[in-house]
Amino acid sequence: MNYNKYLLRTINKKCISRGYFTTSKRFLYNNRSTFSSRCILNQQEQPLQQYIKRHFRPSTPSFEEKRDLYEVLGVSRDASKQDIKKAFYGLAKKYHPDTNSGDPNAHKHFAEISNAYDVLYDDKKRQVYDMAGHQGATAENMEHGGFPGGFPGGFQGGENINVEDLFGGFDLNDLFGGGGGRSKSTQGSDIQVNLHLDFMEAVNGCEKDISFYGGSKCTPCDGSGAKPGTKPQTCKNCGGTGTQTRSNGFFQMASTCRTCKGSGKVIKEHCSTCKGKGVNQGQRTVNIKVPPGINNGSSIRVPGQGEPGLKGGRRGNLFVNVTVSEHELFRRQGNDIHLDVPITLAQAILGDTVTIPTLSGEVDLKVPKGTQPGEKRVLKNKGIPSVNSNGTGSQYIHFIVNIPKNINSKQEELIKEFDQEDKNHNGPLDSLSHPILSFWNKAMKRWREYSNKFKN
Structure with missing residues (x-):
């Protein structure tokens, strides 16, 4: 037992020096029975580097009855590589041991889905599995120096171990909940205000002073948040990176530094005016130009007049929402x-x-x-x-x-004379040749003839 521990400690040092995994010691102890059976009990007189090259890998998940690999990932047998990859990432996030510390079976589930992905995502291994099942896939893995139940491509030779081979194109921090690098600058929030215009102001355009409540850069500290005459210092806890990194299994998880909140800077003495925020809130007034022809419901965007950005980010924008009064004539x-x-x-x-x-x-x-x-x-x-x-x-x-509703007697007499003169000139109002009413009279005649057919 003492010899085993000595050998494991030696391997751990070499793994760290070669940059394999910062958590190789825990991994080896968790798998000491498998490693010992191959390296010590068999008494193979081979260099230590060769042991690492051939055997430093996770073991195949030891399930009494192995499930169909397509069933493990929840995909059909004719699933595309993209479907397989998508299904794996969803399950990997769900069953990763670091996010399921309370589930004793999380390690088994994660190993099972990793094994399924390793086989089905590789065209050659998938072809062998479809023909010969689990035994064929296992033989294919061992032949190419991979590892059954492990990660795609295996850790061949113990060199160039790169977890991104598995998660290429994906952000591990997003997948497993870790923090990113130094907190990036963030653009400030936009501000919405309302502006009411008279109809003619909207037609001709105008200038308006808009007053609203918002933030502006603190003048005494120039937005740094530090006491005037001083500057923010580099965070000693994270070395200015804004992140803290911890190893967890095969993955290095980065999280935001708690000391500097991801900024990489620490303020020892805060500005008394803004209390270290770099921003003062208060009433602001901005002059804007309203373009001629603006319509009711339009919005005017004023760049850089919104809330100040965070960590050097740009200011947000000011959006002026316009309403226009109706005109009494137009x-x-x-x-x-x-x-x-x-x-x-x-x-x-x-x-x-x-x-x-x-x-x-x-x-x-x-x-x-x-x-x-x-x-x-x-x-x-x-x-x-x-x-x-x-x-x-x-x-x-x-x-x-x-059309007048009320007329006097003289107007009535004149209208009647006008009507009689119109009839003398144009004929009776029901005449089919009347210059104005002829179309109407003809249409009414056809309608009466059509209606009489049903009456008879």
Whole structure:
């Protein structure tokens, strides 16, 4: 027993000196029975390096009845390599011993799924397994210096051991919950504020002072958080890296340094103004330019006017959410505006010239004779300028003919004379040749003929 411990200690020193695993001692003690049976009980007179080369590997999971490898990973027999890899990472995270310290079977489950991945992800081993089952796969592993139940590719020769061969393209810290390197700088949060504009302010554009509550860099310490005249010092606990590394099984787990909180710096004396935060909260005022043509519901982005970033990160952005009042005359649709213009019956019949408002001032507009209710006119380039282009919308004029509800006796007499004159000129109102009502009269005639068929 003493000779075994001496040999294990010797191997442990050589493993560490060669950079195999910082936790090789624990691994060897956990597997001393397997190692001893091969290296000591068999009394093979071989150099110590050869023992490490041929036998320093995890043993095959010793299950009484080995499960189908496809079943272990939960994939079909025609699964692609990507499906196998995806299934393995999900199970590896679930059953890794470091995250399941309370589960006595976690080691077995992890070894089982690792073995399944080792075989099925390798095209040649998978082909042998499909043909000869577990025995064929085990023989294939041993022949190529790999290890059954271990990690892809084995630890061949005890050299160039790289756990990333297994987790290529994945962040082990993300997979097993470890911390990353030094905490990266983080951009500050964005700030949202509301701005209400008058209709014409939105049309023509304007400048506004926006006041809101937010953070700004502390002036006395210039944002460092340290007492003016001093500087943050390099953290002695992590050497300025911002992380602490511990070995756990085959993996080195990095976590954020608790002393410096991942910044790599320690402040001995804090700034009395900002209490070491480097930021002061208070009322801020920012002047912004509102572009002409901005619409209700739009948002203006003001870069770098949000909250200060962390650890040297950039400031966030200020987003100004705009609401616009409705106008008492104009209605906006996109970049076009619409205007209802009331006219009298006489103006509609006889024609006239009316003065109307536009966004750029008043203009005179001719009302043609015989203008119908709802008839419209278009004034090109009299609308709202586009925010994103050089174009300008149009102004649409909708004529609203005012029909009087109450008239005096003279007006009534004149209307009757007008009606009689119209009949003398155009014929009866129900005439099929009436210039205005002919279409209506013809349609009504067809409708009556159609309806009478059902009555008879």
